[in-house]
Amino acid sequence: xxxxxxxxxxxxxLPDDFRERHRSVWVDIPNTLYDPRKGHHVYHTYLDQLEYxxxxxxxxxxxxxxxxxxxxxxxxxxxxxxxxxxxxSRAAICVIGNSIAGYNPPIRVAEEFAMLDVMxxxxxxxxxxxxxxxxxxxxxxxxxxLTRDKYREAHEMIMKAWASDEPFAFDGKYNQLRWxxxxxxxxxxxxxxxxxxxxxSIETWDFCLDYDYNYSYxxxxxxxxxxxxxxxxxxxxxxxxKDDSPYRAAFAQIICVADSDAEAERLYAEHCLYFFNRCxxxxxxxxxxxxxxxxxxxxxxxxxxxTRARQKILENLTWKQLVDERxxxxxxxxxxxxxLEECIKGLRIGHLFCLFHNGNMPDWKTRHSSKLFAEKxxxxxxxxxxxxxxxxxxxxxxxxxxxxxxxxxxxxxxxxEEWPR
Amino acid sequence: xxxxxxxxxxxxxxxxxEGGSGTPVVFFHGAGGLLVDNPFLDxxxxxxxxxxxxxxxxxDSTGDELLEDMLDFALHGWDLVDALGLSRPHVIGHxxxxxxxxxxxxxxxxxxxxxVLVGPAGVWxxxxxxxxxxxxxxxxxxxxxxxxxxRGAALLTGGADLSxxxxxxxxYIVTQRRxxxxxxxxxxxxxxxxxKRLYRLAAExxxxxxxxxxxxxxxxxxxxxxxxxxxxxxxxxxxxxxxxWERPDxxxxxxxxxxx
Numbered sequence: 001x002x003x004x005x006x007x008x009x010x011x012x013x014l015p016d017d018f019r020e021r022h023r024s025v026w027v028d029i030p031n032t033l034y035d036p037r038k039g040h041h042v043y044h045t046y047l048d049q050l051e052y053x054x055x056x057x058x059x060x061x062x063x064x065x066x067x068x069x070x071x072x073x074x075x076x077x078x079x080x081x082x083x084x085x086x087x088x089s090r091a092a093i094c095v096i097g098n099s100i101a102g103y104n105p106p107i108r109v110a111e112e113f114a115m116l117d118v119m120x121x122x123x124x125x126x127x128x129x130x131x132x133x134x135x136x137x138x139x140x141x142x143x144x145x146l147t148r149d150k151y152r153e154a155h156e157m158i159m160k161a162w163a164s165d166e167p168f169a170f171d172g173k174y175n176q177l178r179w180x181x182x183x184x185x186x187x188x189x190x191x192x193x194x195x196x197x198x199x200x201s202i203e204t205w206d207f208c209l210d211y212d213y214n215y216s217y218x219x220x221x222x223x224x225x226x227x228x229x230x231x232x233x234x235x236x237x238x239x240x241x242k243d244d245s246p247y248r249a250a251f252a253q254i255i256c257v258a259d260s261d262a263e264a265e266r267l268y269a270e271h272c273l274y275f276f277n278r279c280x281x282x283x284x285x286x287x288x289x290x291x292x293x294x295x296x297x298x299x300x301x302x303x304x305x306x307t308r309a310r311q312k313i314l315e316n317l318t319w320k321q322l323v324d325e326r327x328x329x330x331x332x333x334x335x336x337x338x339x340l341e342e343c344i345k346g347l348r349i350g351h352l353f354c355l356f357h358n359g360n361m362p363d364w365k366t367r368h369s370s371k372l373f374a375e376k377x378x379x380x381x382x383x384x385x386x387x388x389x390x391x392x393x394x395x396x397x398x399x400x401x402x403x404x405x406x407x408x409x410x411x412x413x414x415x416x417e418e419w420p421r
Numbered sequence: 422x423x424x425x426x427x428x429x430x431x432x433x434x435x436x437x438x439e440g441g442s443g444t445p446v447v448f449f450h451g452a453g454g455l456l457v458d459n460p461f462l463d464x465x466x467x468x469x470x471x472x473x474x475x476x477x478x479x480x481d482s483t484g485d486e487l488l489e490d491m492l493d494f495a496l497h498g499w500d501l502v503d504a505l506g507l508s509r510p511h512v513i514g515h516x517x518x519x520x521x522x523x524x525x526x527x528x529x530x531x532x533x534x535x536x537v538l539v540g541p542a543g544v545w546x547x548x549x550x551x552x553x554x555x556x557x558x559x560x561x562x563x564x565x566x567x568x569x570x571x572r573g574a575a576l577l578t579g580g581a582d583l584s585x586x587x588x589x590x591x592x593y594i595v596t597q598r599r600x601x602x603x604x605x606x607x608x609x610x611x612x613x614x615x616x617k618r619l620y621r622l623a624a625e626x627x628x629x630x631x632x633x634x635x636x637x638x639x640x641x642x643x644x645x646x647x648x649x650x651x652x653x654x655x656x657x658x659x660x661x662x663x664x665x666w667e668r669p670d671x672x673x674x675x676x677x678x679x680x681x
Contacts, residue, residue, distance in 0.1 A: 027556075138556065141609040145601040146489065285556045289608070291601025298597050 001344065001381050002395060004060030004094050005053030005370065006252065006353040009046050009080075010071035012360035013038060014278045018070075019315070024283035025070035026134045033070070042073065045363050047080070051087050051406075052367060056374035059395075060092035060125065062353055064197075064218075065099055066132070067139035071279035071359075078112045085120040089404045092396040093120050096197055096216060096353070097127020101147050102140035105175045106154035107182070110161040114186045121402025122187035125395075127216070128155060129197040130204075133292040134282065145291030148203070150174045162191045193394050195250060199229075201297045205236045208248075214351065214394045216250035220280065222326040223343035226251060230347040246385050247350035247394040253343060254355045256330035257372040264330045267365055269319040272328055274359030276317050328358075333376035340377065344384055351394070422466055426481070427474070429500035433484025437505070438473040441466025444534070445507045446680070448473040449498065451516025451542070452554065452603035453566070453663075454480065457579030461665040464673035469511070469680070474501045478602030485598075491606050491613040495524040499532070511680050512624075513537040515665060516637070517603055517611070523622065523649075524615055530623035537676055538645065539629045540637050540662050545612035549640050555600065555608055559583075565635045568661040576666055619648040626652040627679040631660035631667065 014025070014033065022030060050061045063080045066072030074080055077095045084093050093116065098109045117124040130151050136142045142150060153172045157180065160168065167181035186192055195214040198204035208215040215233055219226050230249060237244055256272065258264035322328045329339045344352065356373070357366040383389070422440030429435065438455065440462070446469040448462060455475060465471045477484040477497075488494055498521050502510060511534045514522025519541025526536050545551070552565050560574065567573025581588045606613055626649050630642040642654045655675055660667040 137609070143608045144555070144604050146605065283556070285558060289555045289604070290597045290599070291604050291608075293597075295594075295598060295601075298594060 001384050002059040002247070002351045003378055003381075004062045004092070004351065004353050005050065005056075005058040006062035006064075006094070006096075006355055007046050007050055007357050008064065008066075008071055008355065009042075009073040010275065010279050010357075010359055011073060012042065014070055014274070014360075018278045019281050022281075024286060025279055025281045026066075027068050027138045027283070027286045029068060029070050031068075039073070046073070046357070047083055047087075049357060049363065049366055049370075050080075050084055053370060054088045054091040056370060057378065058091060058354070058374065060094045061088065062094035062096055062125075064096045064127070065129075065135065067135045069134070071275070078116060081116050081124070082119065085116055085123070087406045089121065089402060089406060091123070092125050093123050094125040094195070094353075095127055096125070096195055096218070097129050099129050099131025099136050099140070100154035100158065101131055101142055101151040102136050103154065105177055106157050107161055107177060107180060109154070110158040110182050111184070113158075113192065114162070114182060114184045117186035117188055117192050118184050120398070122192075122398035123396050124186070124188070124192045125195055126192040127195040127197055128158075128213075132287070133289050134286045137289050137292060138286050143291070144289045146174075147292060148294070159191065162186060187399060188397050193396060195394075201294060202232075202236065203294060203297075205233050206240075209237065209240045209242055212242075212248075212393070214248060214250055216252070216351070216353070217347075218252040218353070220252070220254065220276075220327065222328065223251065223253065223347055224326045227346055230349070234348055244348070245350065245388050245391050245393070246344075246348050247388060247391050249347065249349045250351035250353060251343070251347050251349045252353040252355060253340070254328040254330075254358055255336060255340070255369070255373060256328060256356070256358070257333055257336050257369045257377060258330075259332060259372075261331040261335055264332070264335075265319050265323075268330060268358070268361065268369070271359040271361035271365070272322055272330070273317060273319065276314050276322065276327070276359075279359060280314055333372055336373065337377045337380050340381055341384065344381065350385060350388065350391075422462060422471070422473075427501070427504045429484075429497065429504050431484070431487055431497065431500055433477045433482065433487055433497065433500070435477065435482040435484075435501060435504075436475045436480050437501075438462060438475075439471065441469055441471045443469045444680070445470045445472065445505075445510035447502060447505070447507065447510045447512050449512070449514040449518030449522050450475065450479070451518050452600060452607060453516075453577065454599050456576055456666060458576075459666070461669035461672045464669055465676060467673075468677050472505055472507070472510075474505075476602060479599050485602055488602070489605055491521075491524060491615075494521045494606055495528055498522065498525045499529060502532070509534050511535045511537070513539065513676065514541060515539040516662065517542050517607060519543065520606065520611065520613075520615065523619065524613075526624050526626075527615070527618040527621040530621050533624050535680055536622070536624040536626045537629060537679060538626060539664055539672075540631060540634055541628070541645065542607060542611040542637060543613065543615040544641060544644050544648070545610055546641060546644060549638055551611060551637055552635075553609075554636070555604060566662045568631070568633045568659060568667055573661075573663060573667075576663070616648050620650065622649050622651075624651070627675070628652050628654045629664065629672070629675055630654065630656045631662055631664035632656045632658045633660060634662045634664070636662040
């Protein structure tokens with residue numbers, strides 16, 4: 001198993017009455033709720049946590065892209081990743097990812113991801129989400145019905161840019177570039193591992209399988225609800241005649257570890273409820289503009305977004321519900337281990353994106369939970385897939401002789417050195 | 422009036438509501454499509470040969486994937502006129518249909534007789550931003566479209582009972598398909614730079630506006646008048662954005678006088 005410590009970077013100062021006073025945490029959240037001076041501390045706290053996660057032995061550290069969003073402070077995850085590239089040297093840097101349909105031209109993503117891969121010594125995991133409708137359509141203005149087409153084109157341009165050793169002309173519908181010539185190029189060949197965060201559309205499954213990319217299901221609602229979706233994915237994998245390596249799939253899970261189940265509630269309940277009550281309070285039309293989902297997908301799950309039932313669930317959630325329905329996995333190390341084993345085996349996933357920082361959780365609790373997990377849970381879940389022990393197809397392949405910039409004191413004197421040959 | 426299917430050279434297959442006799446009038450509907458009842462078309466058909474085609478993505482019309490941008494929509498409008506075998510018809514466009522009709526008239530100014538634009542989309546005033554119809558709950562939509570939202574909601578759903586889950590699902594799917602199509606020229610801002618081409622519009626034009634239009638407020642009428650070389654504006658009381666359905670008699674009366 002591979003474990004990635006992921007931080008969504010929520011804004012921890014949303015007021016208690018946020019839900020009542022504002023219709024959405026995303027898109028039109030009042031930006032006066034953001035305080036840049038507090039933000040300074042928040043960024044550094046979160047970045048420190050990601051760096052700390054490497055020292056705890058997590059395989060990867062992760063960030064993602066959201067815009068105008070109260071639970072995400074990373075409109076540019078590449079900036080976050082760039083700081084991590086200088087302050088870590090072992091863990092994979094998982095950028096899950098850049099919403100490529102929103103980039104004009106998308107060659108920018110090929111360039112920035114290549115920069116990150118080179119700076120980190122080949123540690124980049126590159127995610128290519130379509131992007132939520134909140135981000136891609138409402139914040140970044142892409143036309144919903146053309147978003148997927150534009151995504152496909154952006155993907156084609158980026159992959160061709162990384163693969164090609166000569167300049168080429170790209171005559172796309174959305175982007176025309178006479179001279180595509182990616183510079184720099186990534187260390188990892190033929191390209192960094194590629195992860196496609198997706199929901200339930202069959203098109204995404206096929207896309208992942210066409211190119212042998214990792215399929216990442218990023219949900220905040222836990223493995224019981226994720227099961228039918230991942231089952232569908234694995235059926236598709238079998239139907240397409242692909243091997244069933246669990247590393248083809250990743251899943252995101254909120255995890256809270258304490259000395260006992262009761263202690264977990266005492267320490268973390270408030271912060272998890274903050275996350276579900278305030279951070280997921282999204283005005284429903286922002287989540288489902290006409291054309292964003294394909295008609296096939298709309299017909300398949302037509303009413304899931306339409307009824308406000310889902311939003312209603314969030315209003316009155318209790319800790320007990322969060323735990324009983326496995327939205328979150330919380331408790332003593334043993335409880336967490338048991339439930340995670342069930343999650344990992346049930347979903348057949350080789351990668352777990354672990355969410356330890358939730359809502360307005362203070363730094364010390366986040367570290368406490370992460371440390372307990374790393375010491376008492378992670379080692380016991382490492383070898384759940386013995387048959388695929390050596391399957392590294394969906395993981396980073398860094399340079400052996402990469403530098404360790406984090407070990408160097410800023411401004412330290414250096415001996416005279418020529419460029420390496 | 423009767424429905425029939427026509428095929429365009431591009432490959433779309435469109436359903437057209439047709440009736441009446443006399444000089445030809447083509448009515449292009451807006452983002453919400455034709456409704457179950459369209460009494461103003463019956464009224465127009467008393468005096469004219471009326472054709473009301475549905476855009477791809479609406480009703481039984483297909484070929485959604487063939488239209489992607491403003492030029493596609495405008496040329497499709499002319500493809501429909503050709504497929505119907507019409508020569509220099511009067512053209513009426515409501516809301517998004519008005520935006521397309523105006524674009525058509527800029528592309529081929531001599532190919533139409535007179536033009537009626539009813540609460541047209543397509544122009545953007547920074548000081549009066551148009552509400553975002555793509556970010557609205559169903560009941561909010563009726564609020565901005567109609568003077569009388571309750572009556573409007575009933576018109577939109579054709580009286581279907583939306584507390585019935587099946588009816589709600591059907592309504593939702595139809596609406597998603599329509600607005601996905603409309604979004605290609607209306608999202609995120611319904612402005613595809615038509616205003617810089619309106620100088621070409623040669624047809625005598627009537628700009629009709631519902632006095633209580635809460636979607637595209639009547640201030641926009643003045644802007645259209647300023648941009649079109651030969652336009653007059655008429656505002657109709659007691660009507661919102663869905664003027665043809667809200668005040669069918671007043672609508673037919675105004676249009677008939679203008680086209681006479």
